[in-house]
Amino acid sequence: MILEKIKKENDIKELSEEELEILADEIREFLIQKISVTGGHLASNLGVVELTMALHLFLDLPKDKLIWDVGHQSYTHKLLTGRRENFDTLRKYGGMSGFPKRKESDCDCFDTGHSSTSISAGLGYAHAREIAGEDYKVVSVIGDGALTGGMAFEALNNAAQLKSNFIIVLNDNNMSISENVGGLSTYLSGFRTADAYLDLKMGVMNSLNKIPVYGNKMVERIRKTKSGIKQLFIPGMLFEEMGIIYLGPVDGSDMKGILRLLKEASNIEGPVMVHVLTHKGAGYLPAERHPARFHGTEPFDIETGLPSKPRVKANYTDIFSTVMRKLGDRDEKVVAITAAMTDGTGLKRFHNMFPGRFFDVGIAEEHAVTFAAGLAAAGLKPIFAVYSSFLQRAYDQILHDVCIQNLPVVFAIDRAGLVGSDGETHQGIFDISYLSAIPNMTIMAPKNKWELSDMIKYAVDFPTPIAVRYPRGEAYDGLKEYRQPISVGKSEWIYRESEIALVALGSMVKTAEKVHAALREEGIPASLINSRFAKPLDTQMLMEAASKHTLVVTMEENVINGGFGEHITRFYNEQGIYVNVLNIAIPDEYVEHGNVDILYHEVGIDADTILKRIKEVYHPL
Ligand SMILES: Cc1ncc(C[n+]2csc(CCOP(=O)(O)OP(=O)(O)O)c2C)c(N)n1
Ligand SMILES: CC(=O)[C@@H](O)[C@H](O)COP(=O)(O)O
Numbered sequence: 001m002i003l004e005k006i007k008k009e010n011d012i013k014e015l016s017e018e019e020l021e022i023l024a025d026e027i028r029e030f031l032i033q034k035i036s037v038t039g040g041h042l043a044s045n046l047g048v049v050e051l052t053m054a055l056h057l058f059l060d061l062p063k064d065k066l067i068w069d070v071g072h073q074s075y076t077h078k079l080l081t082g083r084r085e086n087f088d089t090l091r092k093y094g095g096m097s098g099f100p101k102r103k104e105s106d107c108d109c110f111d112t113g114h115s116s117t118s119i120s121a122g123l124g125y126a127h128a129r130e131i132a133g134e135d136y137k138v139v140s141v142i143g144d145g146a147l148t149g150g151m152a153f154e155a156l157n158n159a160a161q162l163k164s165n166f167i168i169v170l171n172d173n174n175m176s177i178s179e180n181v182g183g184l185s186t187y188l189s190g191f192r193t194a195d196a197y198l199d200l201k202m203g204v205m206n207s208l209n210k211i212p213v214y215g216n217k218m219v220e221r222i223r224k225t226k227s228g229i230k231q232l233f234i235p236g237m238l239f240e241e242m243g244i245i246y247l248g249p250v251d252g253s254d255m256k257g258i259l260r261l262l263k264e265a266s267n268i269e270g271p272v273m274v275h276v277l278t279h280k281g282a283g284y285l286p287a288e289r290h291p292a293r294f295h296g297t298e299p300f301d302i303e304t305g306l307p308s309k310p311r312v313k314a315n316y317t318d319i320f321s322t323v324m325r326k327l328g329d330r331d332e333k334v335v336a337i338t339a340a341m342t343d344g345t346g347l348k349r350f351h352n353m354f355p356g357r358f359f360d361v362g363i364a365e366e367h368a369v370t371f372a373a374g375l376a377a378a379g380l381k382p383i384f385a386v387y388s389s390f391l392q393r394a395y396d397q398i399l400h401d402v403c404i405q406n407l408p409v410v411f412a413i414d415r416a417g418l419v420g421s422d423g424e425t426h427q428g429i430f431d432i433s434y435l436s437a438i439p440n441m442t443i444m445a446p447k448n449k450w451e452l453s454d455m456i457k458y459a460v461d462f463p464t465p466i467a468v469r470y471p472r473g474e475a476y477d478g479l480k481e482y483r484q485p486i487s488v489g490k491s492e493w494i495y496r497e498s499e500i501a502l503v504a505l506g507s508m509v510k511t512a513e514k515v516h517a518a519l520r521e522e523g524i525p526a527s528l529i530n531s532r533f534a535k536p537l538d539t540q541m542l543m544e545a546a547s548k549h550t551l552v553v554t555m556e557e558n559v560i561n562g563g564f565g566e567h568i569t570r571f572y573n574e575q576g577i578y579v580n581v582l583n584i585a586i587p588d589e590y591v592e593h594g595n596v597d598i599l600y601h602e603v604g605i606d607a608d609t610i611l612k613r614i615k616e617v618y619h620p621l
């Protein structure tokens with residue numbers, strides 16, 4: 001195996017041309033085999049094998065700086081920097097991350113996970129290099145999907161002022177997770193479909209360049225002409241007009257061609273974009289056919305491409321998807337918005353059934369929120385379905401555009417809680433804290449699948465901003481008999497006993513049931529309250545909990561700071577109510593990747609740890 005010769009960064013430079021070709025095949029085989037067992041981001045990685053190899057032939061790592069946007073396509077980079085042995089532990093607790101991590105390797109110079117950050121970070125490196133008078137290359141690799149994010153454009157706008165070399169590789173596979181959308185995507189896909197036209201343009205430019213003295217001048221004149229003729233001759237004019245030199249496009253499977261262009265790009269003083277046309281899923285037919293399904297995949301059978309363990313139970317996203325279809329049918333004012341997560345948030349069915357009332361805005365959470373505010377101001381009922389960690393992007397828009405005007409926007413917050421293998425960038429553990437600080441915001445969390453359905457229906461007709469948060473994975477189907485109508489700020493008593501009041505929110509009701517059962521076995525009576533609302537709090541319930549119990553235990557899948565529990569403690573303090581309160585929440589730390597059951601235990605929100613902590617503070621009279 002040639003791959004075995006790669007023990008560390010730069011080893012690839014020792015290989016012959018023939019060996020490089022074999023290596024590309026071996027890398028694909030390796031990735032397919034490993035990811036079929038561990039799960040992970042397959043399709044994007046298969047598409048950038050030659051591009052990554054060319055970058056590694058071009059750069060001198062770790063001296064040079066290579067930044068991957070999102071970072072889900074960095075597996076070949078990991079392989080070429082001596083991390084082959086770690087692939088069995090990919091995205092597992094204590095194992096290798098699925099994203100670049102500075103703590104993992106010197107060759108990962110910037111951590112990523114959320115989209116559209118790479119140009120900003122690369123530009124930071126480029127300016128720092130200038131200030132320090134150092135000499136290294138900086139390359140940011142950004143996908144066509146990530147380029148739809150506002151941050152990328154803010155960075156391009158800023159980069160235009162840079163005087164030294166900075167290479168932006170546009171890894172264009174004509175796909176986001178699913179189909180890429182919007183004007184930019186249409187612009188870029190024109191580069192693919194008009195190959196012959198592009199060849200003509202490049203041919204004319206090359207021929208002109210060959211004419212002694214006058215040729216170069218003519219090309220320069222064409223570049224400077226403010227007319228349609230310029231568009232005819234200069235591919236990538238959009239970027240050139242912004243002050244970013246554009247080179248390409250080059251075929252993403254042509255390693256030598258990419259390398260040639262990178263070398264050419266490195267001679268340019270200033271920012272330069274190298275446009276590489278890659279193919280998502282390249283080399284594995286099921287992934288080429290279904291790039292969205294193989295974007296991030298569970299373990300699968302290599303022969304058939306089917307999941308190794310088919311899902312039997314519905315997850316919360318499935319429930320949301322069904323409710324949205326019903327709501328779309330029932331009410332023409334209901335409109336749905338996603339920021340490039342149609343599949344992940346379960347809006348595919350809504351999209352198919354009501355295409356005129358569905359909006360994929362690209363990877364643009366900030367815009368999505370203000371866009372929703374506009375729709376709401378005009379009288380529609382917008383539902384923005386979004387992952388908890390990605391909504392962090394849009395904090396000011398929630399506050400400034402939705403909540404100050406008190407507009408009825410529904411935030412359907414999926415992946416709220418620990419998400420598992422994506423790790424610290426993706427854990428949805430801050431939304432209660434960041435949303436509850438905003439006046440006019442109402443926050444709900446369902447205990448089970450029926451309650452999610454009821455809450456979404458309730459939220460759609462709510463007159464002011466409202467969020468429903470629910471976790472990744474299987475929807476809880478216990479406690480079916482508890483289904484009183486939702487009423488704002490009202491909780492639900494599940495067991496009304498004495499001594500200990502377990503006040504649980506959303507996903508923690510299931511855990512609280514286990515704690516309740518364990519306490520009962522030990523002869524300790526406990527009440528269980530499903531809080532339903534993180535904001536506003538059910539103050540009447542809290543008064544009763546304090547007056548009839550000796551210990552109140554708050555339980556949430558969110559960080560402790562600014563969380564549900566902290567608000568309850570403050571309420572008791574403000575009211576002068578003296579009751580023993582134990583806050584169960586995630587500590588003030590980032591939570592790494594791994595199986596969620598392991599993580600629950602690690603952060604101390606699993607039933608066993610909660611029971612232990614209760615016993616430490618509960619002292620019967
Ligand atoms: C802020 C943010 N929103 C959404 C996502 C989810 N996400 C991860 S990869 C991706 C698509 C990226 O497309 P592209 O940059 O073209 O890379 P490709 O997957 O095609 O290689 C999306 C939407 C994210 N990581 N960050
Ligand atoms: C890289 C990225 O941000 C997404 O692909 C994310 O990994 C999707 O997560 P889910 O698997 O929870 O949909």
Ligand SMILES: [Mg+2]
Nearest residue numbers: 143144145175
């Ligand atoms: Mg893409």
